[in-house]
Amino acid sequence: MAKPTIAIVGRPNVGKSTVFNRIIGERVAIVQDEPGITRDRLYNNAEWLNREFFVIDTGGIDLGDEPFLDQMRAQAEIAIDEADVVLFVVNGRDGITTADQEAANLLLRSKKPVVVAVNKIDSPAMQTQMYEFYSLGFGDVYPVSGSHGIGLGDLLDRALEHFPDQSEKEYDEDTIQMAVIGRPNVGKSSLVNALLGEERVIVSEIAGTTRDAIDTPFEKDGQEYVIVDTAGMRRRGKVYEATEKYSVLRAMKALERADVVLTLIDGEQGIKEQDKKIAGYAHEAGRAIVIVVNKWDAMEKDEKTMQEFTQKIREEFQFLAYAPIVFLSAKTKKRMKNLLPIVKTVAENHSLRVPTNVLNDVISDAVAMNPTPTEHNKRLRINYATQVAIAPPVVVLFVNEPELMHFSYRRYIENKLREAFHFEGTPLKIYARKKN
Ligand code: GDP
Ligand code: GDP
Numbered sequence: 001m002a003k004p005t006i007a008i009v010g011r012p013n014v015g016k017s018t019v020f021n022r023i024i025g026e027r028v029a030i031v032q033d034e035p036g037i038t039r040d041r042l043y044n045n046a047e048w049l050n051r052e053f054f055v056i057d058t059g060g061i062d063l064g065d066e067p068f069l070d071q072m073r074a075q076a077e078i079a080i081d082e083a084d085v086v087l088f089v090v091n092g093r094d095g096i097t098t099a100d101q102e103a104a105n106l107l108l109r110s111k112k113p114v115v116v117a118v119n120k121i122d123s124p125a126m127q128t129q130m131y132e133f134y135s136l137g138f139g140d141v142y143p144v145s146g147s148h149g150i151g152l153g154d155l156l157d158r159a160l161e162h163f164p165d166q167s168e169k170e171y172d173e174d175t176i177q178m179a180v181i182g183r184p185n186v187g188k189s190s191l192v193n194a195l196l197g198e199e200r201v202i203v204s205e206i207a208g209t210t211r212d213a214i215d216t217p218f219e220k221d222g223q224e225y226v227i228v229d230t231a232g233m234r235r236r237g238k239v240y241e242a243t244e245k246y247s248v249l250r251a252m253k254a255l256e257r258a259d260v261v262l263t264l265i266d267g268e269q270g271i272k273e274q275d276k277k278i279a280g281y282a283h284e285a286g287r288a289i290v291i292v293v294n295k296w297d298a299m300e301k302d303e304k305t306m307q308e309f310t311q312k313i314r315e316e317f318q319f320l321a322y323a324p325i326v327f328l329s330a331k332t333k334k335r336m337k338n339l340l341p342i343v344k345t346v347a348e349n350h351s352l353r354v355p356t357n358v359l360n361d362v363i364s365d366a367v368a369m370n371p372t373p374t375e376h377n378k379r380l381r382i383n384y385a386t387q388v389a390i391a392p393p394v395v396v397l398f399v400n401e402p403e404l405m406h407f408s409y410r411r412y413i414e415n416k417l418r419e420a421f422h423f424e425g426t427p428l429k430i431y432a433r434k435k436n
């Protein structure tokens with residue numbers, strides 16, 4: 001089940017990004033920045049009443065020098081394509097403007113659920129200013145103040161009512177759900193076509209299926225696979241689709257439903273900043289990851305090329321040290337046969353459960369070889385370890401003083417766990433919790 005999405009639409013300066021920041025709120029602050037991962041603030045995860053969802057600030061997707069109304073139109077289209085609920089932000093102090101009316105017309109025609117936030121209503125005395133917005137035609141309107149954090153609860157309550165019902169897992173437990181992500185033109189569609197065989201080309205556009213994720217199942221050597229959200233790759237032609245930020249957004253949505261993420265790099269063009277950003281999201285989401293260097297056929301190469309390119313990837317993607325790298329050509333299908341066996345292996349590693357006694361033996365050995373750190377005459381003591389989750393594996397260490405668990409020692413433990421068990425391709429989360 002895809003995470004529900006709220007998209008924020010509205011003309012400039014009505015307070016979209018202020019409202020966006022309020023909705024994603026404290027979450028951002030608790031996310032630790034990892035070196036090498038840059039973050040877009042235009043889409044983020046949020047939570048309200050225990051329901052997780054995505055929020056998109058469409059105003060942040062840079063559409064170049066398009067005329068103002070075209071930009072509005074593109075924003076509304078993004079919202080309509082991507083969102084379960086559109087949050088239409090207007091400025092309560094300005095009243096309805098022509099641009100508001102234009103956007104409203106587009107949204108009304110789309111039949112998407114729309115919740116109107118009348119922003120900049122900073123005090124109860126100003127609430128009368130919201131009434132004229134009823135005439136936009138979306139039913140109830142919600143007075144909010146983004147900058148004061150007023151009214152957002154009622155607004156989100158309303159938005160959540162439009163979310164689709166949470167359903168059960170869509171596929172059989174043994175089916176490997178994969179997502180193919182990457183910048184525009186790295187070869188995502190070509191790779192999917194190569195995996196599916198010529199006969200099942202995913203080019204046709206089915207009218208009316210604008211945002212529904214289209215998944216493509218296939219079977220190989222007795223293993224069931226699903227490539228999720230191939231719809232995101234097929235769509236062509238709208239102005240915003242070629243923008244890099246939109247491609248990051250697509251990647252985030254696709255990887256949300258995947259076990260294994262193939263993050264594509266164009267070998268001919270080399271590594272770009274955007275590649276790192278996209279891969280960073282896959283890492284943060286805790287997916288199993290395979291780095292695929294595509295267009296191997298078009299790369300100028302000698303016997304050292306693969307080794308050199310691998311080294312470059314390891315330098316640029318330090319946070320993905322665990323991810324295997326596959327070089328191939330989706331176009332000529334050269335080296336394609338290497339891919340699915342690796343996908344299968346990393347999927348298995350992602351769901352690996354280590355028996356508690358074995359885990360504790362490995363940690364005792366690790367501590368014996370490299371004693372735990374001390375600070376102010378206090379030594380970190382690891383009393384017990386247990387794996388509390390899979391996909392990705394999460395290990396909790398019960399310790400005397402969690403603050404003594406420094407980054408470097410955590411990494412040391414991680415490396416030891418990776419040596420002992422087959423965790424290639426999967427992130428591994430290690431937490432220290434206080435318990436004597
Ligand atoms: P965006 O262009 O729609 O993303 O708008 P911003 O979020 O950047 O806000 C535009 C301006 O309106 C900024 O100066 C904000 O500080 C201000 N603003 C946003 N929300 C409120 C609000 O609730 N009350 C008041 N008084 N100002 C606000
Ligand atoms: P997407 O935007 O990531 O889905 O990329 P496409 O699959 O549409 O491919 C973009 C372009 O790269 C097309 O012109 C493809 O023919 C080309 N392409 C894709 N894979 C390969 C490859 O392995 N080798 C070469 N030489 N070109 C490729």
